Amino acid sequence: MSTWLKRQGFKPDITVAVFFAIVAVFFYGSILWTFYMSLTRSTLIPKYEIVGIDQYFDLFTNQRWLVSCLNMVIFGVFYMLGTLAFGTLLAVLADRGIKAESLFRTTFLYPLAVSLIITGLSWRWILDPTTGLQALMRDAGWDSFTFDWLTRPDRAIYTLVIASIWHSAGLVMVIVLAGLRGIDNDLWKAIRMEGIPPWRAYCQVIFPGMRPVIASCVVLLMSEVIRGYDLIIAMTKGGPGIATEMPAKFAVDFYFARVNLGLASAASIMMLVLSLIMLTPYFYSEFRRRT
Helix, strand or coil, rough: HHHHHHCCCCCHHHHHHHHHHHHHHHHHHHHHHHHHHHEECCCCCCHHHHHHCCHHHHCCCCCHHHHHHHHHHHHHHHHHHHHHHHHHHHHHHHHCCCCCCCHHHHHHHHHHHCCCCHHHHHHHHHHCCCHHHHHHHHHHHCCCCCCCCCCCCCHHHHHHHHHHHHHHHHHHHHHHHHHHCCCCHHHHHHHHHHCCCCHHHHHHHCHHHHHHHHHHHHHHHHHHHHHCCHHHHHCCCCCCCCCCCCCCHHHHHHCCCCCHHHHHHHHHHHHHHHHHHHHHHHHHHHHHHHH
């Protein structure tokens, strides 16, 4: 095959360069166009008259946007900590030779094969006070059982955390387990010879040496936090009220529902800025480690 390509004058370097050029034009071009729109008063139809940063002032005086950013912080902290802790625990159990390991891994990897829409609808049914867990327990005779977080503005955001941890823990488990399986057996022999308890070995020796693996998990989870949309739409639709509103939903709603392209573009640019801010510590630590 390679001989035939050479005879046809195939030049892989040129092909790859053209591919990356096309990707760069569409990707960075879209970012530049969005930034330009954020400087205009565009509604449904783009307007190309620049009015400055008025849209950004409007954005940060918009109560819905401020609430969505606060929700993202709350959701992001609990989701990332919970997913890392639960996924790492699953990886340790698998690494310690749990029985029926293949079934164990498959069980927790299965949620990744399910779309976020299906995940959201499933958890919405489970947590719905009238049809889900609360109704089931009361039908079983536990009349005082209450779990109505889905309908409470102060608790609804945590239902998204529960569903998201269930969906993403398997990904963290696989990544961390791959890192654990790469640990040199001589290190484990030395740990056993020293009589170090397993929990202490993991906390003080194994996991500190797996910092790049953990960092990769953090980056992946951060991206899920920033672009969270599907699960919210399927599970809470941003409610009750705006209790579970997120920046991605804010941007989509202001473009399609409120027909405000300028403000939606400003929100999109701020999401990009937030992504860069959240990733800065990772890139800084990687730069310091390599230098």
